[in-house]
Amino acid sequence: MLSVDMAIKALKEKKIRLTPQRLELINILSQENKHWTVEELYHILNERMPSVSITTIYNNINLFCELEIVKEIQFGESLSKYEWKKKDHYHIVCKLCGEMVDVWYPTLKEVETVAESISKFQIRSHNLQFYGVCSQCAEQ
Ligand SMILES: [Zn+2]
Ligand SMILES: [Zn+2]
Structure with missing residues (x-):
């Protein structure tokens, strides 16, 4: 960090x-x-x-x-x-309260490679977010 x-x-x-x-x-x-x-x-x-x-x-x-x-x-x-600024990571967002939590998972380079070969684009970055309900909201 x-x-x-x-x-x-x-x-x-x-x-x-x-x-x-x-x-x-x-x-x-x-x-x-x-x-x-x-x-x-x-x-x-x-x-x-x-x-x-x-x-x-x-x-x-x-x-x-x-x-x-x-x-x-x-x-x-x-x-x-x-x-x-931290190492690259993904996020989970709570649909109800907007709480955002880090998801540490290696960058999905292989997905970029596939997207690149399908589209013939030069891929520079990608965006992946997860949505759900956080534990606090789930209790209510
Ligand atoms: Zn929530
Ligand atoms: Zn984060």
């Missing part, structure tokens, strides 16, 4: 200033093994730094994605969650 020091180094290399908001965001994202919406990050950061705006969070999250210290996971209609 990416360290905070490496993330800060990535910012410095691109001559991007490490503002207090950026540092706090990096701390939140790196400490908790979670998949966040921008709104969730905003609520946490806003408690610690009331002056921060949701636009700032959006901009910084997009910046972090460009720097590849944060990864965007798209699910549903134009809904995205963000997580601290």
Whole structure:
């Protein structure tokens, strides 16, 4: 997993200033093994730094994605969650509450190879997500 020091180094290399908001965001994202919406990050950061705006969070999250210290996971209609950069993995999403859990399984390279030979495309990536009901929602 990416360290905070490496993330800060990535910012410095691109001559991007490490503002207090950026540092706090990096701390939140790196400490908790979670998949966040921008709104969730905003609520946490806003408690610690009331002056921060949701636009700032959006901009910084997009910046972090460009720097590849944060990864965007798209699910549903134009809904995205963000997580601290880790090894490639898949996700299970709860249909009821939206909870997202990591699934560690080797990248399905052989599926890409098959898709490539069928389509004659050069496959660059693929997207696989599982949907179900989490244990908490199943209890209710
Ligand atoms: Zn659930
Ligand atoms: Zn994940």
